[in-house]
Amino acid sequence: MVKMYYEADVKQEVLRGKTIAIIGYGSQGHAQAQNLRDSGYKVVVGLRPGKSWDVAVKDGFEVLTVAEATKRADVVQILMPDERQAQVYRDEVAPNLKSGAALCFSHGFNIHYAQILPPADVDVIMAAPKSPGHLVRRVYQEGFGVPGLIAIYQDATGNAKDLALAYSSGIGCTKAGVIETTFREETETDLFGEQAVLCGGASELVKAGFDTLVEAGYAPEIAYFECLHELKLIVDLMYEGGLARMRYSISDTAEYGDYSTGRRIITDETRKEMKKVLAEIQDGTFARNWILENQANRPGFTSRRRLEAEHGIEVVGEQLRGMMSWLNKETKKEEAKIGQ
Numbered sequence: 352m353v354k355m356y357y358e359a360d361v362k363q364e365v366l367r368g369k370t371i372a373i374i375g376y377g378s379q380g381h382a383q384a385q386n387l388r389d390s391g392y393k394v395v396v397g398l399r400p401g402k403s404w405d406v407a408v409k410d411g412f413e414v415l416t417v418a419e420a421t422k423r424a425d426v427v428q429i430l431m432p433d434e435r436q437a438q439v440y441r442d443e444v445a446p447n448l449k450s451g452a453a454l455c456f457s458h459g460f461n462i463h464y465a466q467i468l469p470p471a472d473v474d475v476i477m478a479a480p481k482s483p484g485h486l487v488r489r490v491y492q493e494g495f496g497v498p499g500l501i502a503i504y505q506d507a508t509g510n511a512k513d514l515a516l517a518y519s520s521g522i523g524c525t526k527a528g529v530i531e532t533t534f535r536e537e538t539e540t541d542l543f544g545e546q547a548v549l550c551g552g553a554s555e556l557v558k559a560g561f562d563t564l565v566e567a568g569y570a571p572e573i574a575y576f577e578c579l580h581e582l583k584l585i586v587d588l589m590y591e592g593g594l595a596r597m598r599y600s601i602s603d604t605a606e607y608g609d610y611s612t613g614r615r616i617i618t619d620e621t622r623k624e625m626k627k628v629l630a631e632i633q634d635g636t637f638a639r640n641w642i643l644e645n646q647a648n649r650p651g652f653t654s655r656r657r658l659e660a661e662h663g664i665e666v667v668g669e670q671l672r673g674m675m676s677w678l679n680k681e682t683k684k685e686e687a688k689i690g691q
């Protein structure tokens with residue numbers, strides 16, 4: 352069993368009186384900064400002038416350049432998009448990092464794949480909520496926290512683990528429970544999960560089902576409901592009570608179809624390919640491709656994004672979601688932006 356930590360394991364004093372710089376004020380940044388402040392810690396936000404800067408000021412934070420925030424900080428939590436972190440680290444964080452400070456992450460990519468090479472005199476830790484930022488904030492405000500991970504990459508001060516736990520407590524995670532992992536395990540499993548199951552696997556499965564029905568002459572609107580819309584109902588049930596709860600709630604016909612057909616869709620060949628995908632994550636092939644793609648200004652990523660937006664399921668989906676008054680207005684505004 353993995354090791355779990357809770358409130359009782361936390362030594363708050365290792366963070367009291369220290370200054371935490373949150374670098375980036377997006378999904379995770381706004382949530383972690385506000386939770387830490389509400390937990391009584393001293394927080395400054397490090398940014399470049401722009402949209403996030405204004406939001407953080409409006410939320411009452413002292414906002415500084417990344418360089419200035421780093422100079423002040425005992426803990427520097429890097430919460431910019433992963434593909435931007437290495438350059439900002441090299442230019443603005445590294446030259447200003449105090450000896451004995453802690454460098455903290457919510458995802459291990461840049462450390463694990465050697466894009467950020469920290470000096471030997473700082474702690475390098477991970478405190479990663481297992482949830483999107485808005486939930487990190489909302490659950491904290493409701494008096495609880497989301498589960499989280501901690502990991503220690505480098506313990507220069509001898510305090511790294513206590514620091515990671517105190518930080519996790521400050522964002523609410525130790526109320527739910529924190530699991531100890533490593534930078535390697537967190538990074539490789541995160542990439543595998545999103546590629547094979549959550550994002551890559553799920554979107555191709557949805558499109559393949561939709562295409563099969565539409566090519567056979569069924570209405571795209573009906574295909575959309577069956578292959579995309581209803582997926583949420585199924586996933587919600589899995590989320591609440593695992594596969595068993597989902598199977599308990601669906602009809603026996605659906606359950607029989609699940610058992611008889613699932614393995615014809617996810618075949619031995621698919622499982623073999625999953626192992627190859629994992630191997631390419633483990634040997635750095637995926638990371639190298641993504642890093643080079645970014646250095647080339649993302650030509651493949653950009654055209655793939657356009658092609659995907661043109662797929663029939665996206666076109667019919669936008670019309671159908673217009674009929675769904677309960678979908679929140681913010682989502683629809685976001686959707687309009689994504690479509691631009």
Ligand code: NDP
Binds near residue numbers: 374378380403458
């Ligand atoms: P976001 O994309 O939401 O972060 C964007 C923020 O970074 C903005 O405030 C942006 O400011 C700032 N930023 C971008 N470039 C720079 C720059 N050059 N200098 C200063 N600030 C900059 O990131 P996330 O919150 O999604 O992710 C942060 C980290 O958390 C990542 O490591 C991610 O893997 C991890 N994580 C994310 C989760 C999530 O649900 N999103 C879940 C768990 C971990 P501006 O407005 O100026 O562009």
Ligand code: MG
Binds near residue numbers: 541542545
């Ligand atoms: Mg990820």
Ligand code: MG
Binds near residue numbers: 577
């Ligand atoms: Mg059905």
